[in-house]
Amino acid sequence: MATQAEQVEQIRQSPAAAAAVRREQTARRTSRRRAGGTVTRPVRRAARPEVHHRTALIAEFLACMIMIGLTPFLLGRAKSDGSIAHPFIRLTACMGLFFILGLMSSGAKSGRIAVAVGGLITVGVTLTFIPQAAVIARLFGAHPGPAEVA
Numbered sequence: 001m002a003t004q005a006e007q008v009e010q011i012r013q014s015p016a017a018a019a020a021v022r023r024e025q026t027a028r029r030t031s032r033r034r035a036g037g038t039v040t041r042p043v044r045r046a047a048r049p050e051v052h053h054r055t056a057l058i059a060e061f062l063a064c065m066i067m068i069g070l071t072p073f074l075l076g077r078a079k080s081d082g083s084i085a086h087p088f089i090r091l092t093a094c095m096g097l098f099f100i101l102g103l104m105s106s107g108a109k110s111g112r113i114a115v116a117v118g119g120l121i122t123v124g125v126t127l128t129f130i131p132q133a134a135v136i137a138r139l140f141g142a143h144p145g146p147a148e149v150a
Helices: 004-013 015-030 052-079 085-104 108-128 130-139
Strands: none
Touching: 052 085, 052 108, 052 130, 085 108, 108 130
């Protein structure tokens, strides 16, 4: 093997020598020899788990928190089961559920399952949010539909 100074001198003298040095360096990088003489190949690293599972869970969590958190302000105490503590109980339960789903979302398959369960929770919260959505629509000037007239 030539020293680095000799290789630099060879490269300066001829392009063919430069190509040979590059081939030698590439061969040294790509093939590592074990004691037994077998060639080992570079090991591919495992792909990083998908991050979009976490972002979808965060979006579902925020949607649930906003819908549940707006309940006492939009309906008032009289229409929201009479207790101011009811929304806080629902908020705590929802936070606990999404915390567990966040722990589940570390893998690819379990992340998809966690997002699906979070979606079901969000749909359930949305279905209970329909009276509040009607109040928001009235605030923006929407006229009541035939089912709301009474």
